[in-house]
Amino acid sequence: MSLVLRGVTKDYAGVGVLHGIDLEGRFGEVLAVVGANGAGKSTLIRILAGAQPMSAGEMRIDDEDVRLRSPHDAHRRGIRTVYQELTLVPGLSVTENLLMGDFPRRRGLIDWPAAHARAAALLESIGFGAIDPRTRAEHLTVARQQMVEIAKALVTEPRVLILDEPSAVLSGRDLDSLFALIRRLRERGVLVIYVSHRLAEVLDLADSIVVIKDGRVIETTEPARTSEDDLIRLMAGRKLEQIYPDRRPEPGEPRLEVSGLTRAGEFHDVSFTLRAGEVVGMFGLVGSGRSELARCVFGAEPAGAGSGAYGSPAEAIAAGLALVTEDRKRTGLVLGMSVRDNIALTTLEGPLIDLAGQRERIGGMIDRLGIRPEGCAPMAVEHLSGGNQQKAVLAKWLLKNPRVLLLDEPTRGVDMATRVEIYRIIDALARDGVAVLLISSDLTEVIGASDRVLVMAHGRIAGELRSDQTSEDEILAHSMGTLI
Amino acid sequence: MTAASPRLVLRGRDVTVEAISAAVVVLLVVVAATTSDTFLTSVNLTNLLKQMVTTGLLAFGMLVVILTGGIDLSVGSVVAFSGILAAGLSAGLPIPVAMVVGVAAGIAFGLVNGTLVARFGLAPFVVTLASLTTIRGLAFVYSEVPVTPSDPAFLTLGSAMIGPVPLITVIMAAVFVAGGVFLSRTPAGRSVIAIGGNAETVRLAGIDVRKHVILAYAISGACAGLAGVVLASRVGIAQPSVGVAFELDAIAACVIGGASLSGGRGSVRATFGGVLVLVLINNLLNLYGVQSFWQQVLKGLIIIVVILVRRK
Structure with a gap:
């Protein structure tokens, strides 16, 4: 009673991504897959989901040779996948998204009360009863949308449920409901393949853990026999003694001076200076205007008032600025x-x-x-x-040798090992005299990787704190505007 | 050009669309040569070389626009307008000047199309649909009846030969070679391709997206203007009604060549392959004496088959 992969390889345009993956998941267990970014987890998921064919190797379910030709094929075999990217139809209700055409009917027409009731019952049964099935998907928070995605995968009662970073957007009670659900599914005999960067969760939930590095399985273990440090070491291939770099020397001359910058509805009267050789963290809750500020300074959006912003990206680049935007797929890359x-x-x-x-x-x-x-x-x-x-x-x-580097959430969705590499790159740049603005929602990161922290609240700079003299609590308090 | 040339996996190996187009072209030539006595005659081959010029020029211009994620439906009308303008002006102006003005008119139309798309954010399909009918109307306003150039020197461009090859074919080939260099080796060409992939990313990289989109439509307009002048010179008469549905052949050539209509993907060589496929099919069916309506049916079917084969 298991799902087995033997010698699965995958290459894109001749470049190998998976080099012979062997793994076994038993029905009724939680199998965690961990690995650094680029280890091949996403490709492995796509193969399991039928979204990509494997280049070589085999897949067996209950000792039967299985060749998935499409996601639909995978569904028929009882394999459902919940990706990080949301796939709900935004304009449709939760009920419509869940039932997807399979509506109860009365005299040929859809019986809406019955349909909503069925959706509500489904959500209730998996512990997501807090979601109103009549709501349109676009009006749900990202966390709730993620929960509907999971509910949608469960409509057909799958035997294998693949969850790709399901906890990335969940927190608090929602996260508890998800974990409770995963445990119930395990008792019902479902194989849950759980991919996550959050190692604490993995150790808590999983029955077995597979560590992938450079397209190979380098370790198959169990929570009782390993630890967070062990896993990180395996994923990175070396020991991470220190996550954040040492303190840098005093900064040099000003490289970017922003004064009284305002853009209606986004941020007001913002002033700050970035100096050569320093990393300035910028923290703020969602909607506090951080990303908008960075885009405006870079000339991507016109400023309403104030000085320090450039007229266009081309002008900003000519002046030595660079902007790494928060959404790499939509504004950072040509995919x-x-x-x-x-x-x-x-x-x-x-x-x-x-x-x-x-x-x-x-x-x-x-x-x-x-x-x-x-x-x-x-x-x-x-x-x-x-x-x-x-x-x-x-x-x-970096090819432009920027003098000022604006980084908007540069480690979002990035695993620990790669994060550390990115912090080292930032540090090396600062030591070379680059002025860095590090916008982040991660409090530990904002404190650890920067010299001082600007806190934004409601479109204004609500505080400036020295990284070595502040705490997460203090920054959070400023960001909620309670210390003004 | 690696990124711009679409690839597909056939039995586990990477095969470029270019190679497939080449194979289809070779197949068509072999079939034509073995089944028709007239195909390999110099008259027919010269004819073939001339026939591909119009579609070829339009297809290259269309490819540049398609790469940005746009479409240019106005090219057939531009062919008519530029041709009739050059033919008409040749009565009073030196012939080369009249022809250059004809091409310049095409560029001007392209600039208008591009400006409406890039500066005002209008949908390319709608903008060029409007200019398709506007420019066609302007061609008839200029002259309701076909214009025959009085000076026979007007026909020199269309009839001159360089060795065994018509001059206009050489011109078209030069456009493709220059076009290939433009798209693979110049900053503007790379930008055009990237814009079709993700315009916002390109804008944030400090590249002027509007300028490049306008440039793309201007290139398409220039190609259409040149095609119009060349056609008038080859046929010896400029008609306001010529060029209807030419844009469809141009789009078809790009699509057969693997270009993606959503932009960012397409290859000059494969597009040229697409042109050859279309022209060879036409020629072959003409030699067989197949009715032109059936040619249209077959052309449509071939496009579908090509797209089906390329589908993953």
Whole structure:
């Protein structure tokens, strides 16, 4: 009674991503899959979900050879997948999203009260009763949408449920409901394949843990026989003694001076200075205007009043600025283009591009940042993992040798090992005299990786704190505007 | 060009769309050569080389616009307008000047299309649908009846030969070579492709998206203007009604060549392959004496088959 993969390999355009994955999941257990970004987890999920064919290898369910040709094929075999990306139809109600065409009818017409009741019963039965089935999906919070996604996967009572980072957007009670649900599913004999960066959760939930690195299974273990540190060491292939870099020396001359900057409805009268060689953290709750501020300084949106913002991205770049936006898929990358072409975007110089020189410069940057998999330059960037995509965005800007680097949530959805690499890159840049603004919702990161922290609340700078003299509580209090 | 040339996996191996187009072209040539006595005659081959010029020029211009994620439906009307303008002006102006003005008119229409799309954010389909009918109307306003250039020198461009190859075919080939270099080796060409993939990312990389979109439509307009002038010179008469539905052949050539209509993906060489496929089919069916309506049916079916084959 198990799902078995033997020698599964996958390559994209000749570049190997998976090199012979062996794993076994028994029905009625939680199998956790962990690994650094780029280890091949997402590709593995897509293969299990039938969304991508494997290049070689085999898959057996209950000792029967199975070849998945499509996600639909996987559904018929009882395999359901909940991806990180949400797939609900925004304009439809929760009920419609859940039942997807399979409505109760009365005299040929949809029986709406019965349909809503069925949806409500389903949500209730899996512990998500707090969601009103009549609500349109777009009006739900991201966390609730994620829960509906999970509910949708359970409508058909799957035997295998694959969850890709389900806890990334959940917190508090929602997270508790999810864990309770996973435990109930396990008792019902479902194989839950749980992919997460949150190792504490993994150790808490899983029956067995598979660690993937560079497209191979490097360890199969159990929570009782391992620890968070062990897992990190395995994923990274080395020991992480120190997550955040040492303190940097005193900063130099001002590189960016923003004064009284205002954009109606987004932020008001914002002033700050970034100096050469310092990393300034910026913390704020969602909607506090941080991303809008960065975009405005960079010239992507016009400013209403104040000084320090540039007129266009081209002007900002000419002045030595670089902006790594928070949403790499929508504003950081051209997903269908190769890694190389993406990185080249900021340094297209003519009349004729020197292709050999470009290849060499970009290859050097790929090596310097350790963008994986090996030899990924000609691969479409969409096939890279989140962390490596983020590094590709960074590479594009580092080629410009920026004097001021604006980073908006550079570690969102990035695993611990890659995060540490990104902190080291930021630190090295600052030591070289770059002024860095690090916008982040992660309190530990904001304190650990920066020299001082600007806190935004309701579109204003509500406080400025020295990183070595503040605490998470103090920053949080400022961000809620309670200390003004 | 790696990123811009679409690939597909056939029995586990990577095969470029370019290779498939080449194979289809070779197959068509072999079939034509073995089943028709007239195919390999110099008259027919010269004819073939001339026939591909119009579709070829339009297809390259169309490809550039399609790469940005747009479409240019106005090219057939531009062919008519530029041709009739050049033919009409040749009565009073030196012929080369008249022809350049004809091409310039095409560029001007392209600039208008591009500006409406890029600066005012209008949908390319709607903008160029409007200019399709506007420019067609302008061609008839200029002259309701076909214009025959009085000076026979007007026909030189369309009839001159360089060795065994018509001059206009050489011009078209030059456009494709220059176009290939433009898209693969120049910052503007790379930008055009990237814009079709994700315009916001390109804008934030400091590249002027509007300028490049306008440039793309101007290139399409220039190609259409040139095609119009060349066609008038080849046929020896400029008609306001010529060029109806030419845009469809141009789009078809791009699609057969693997271009994605949502932008960001397409190849110059494969598009040229698409042009050859279309022209060879037409020629072949003409040689067989198949009715032109059936040619249309077959062309449609071939497009569907090509897209089905390419589907993952």
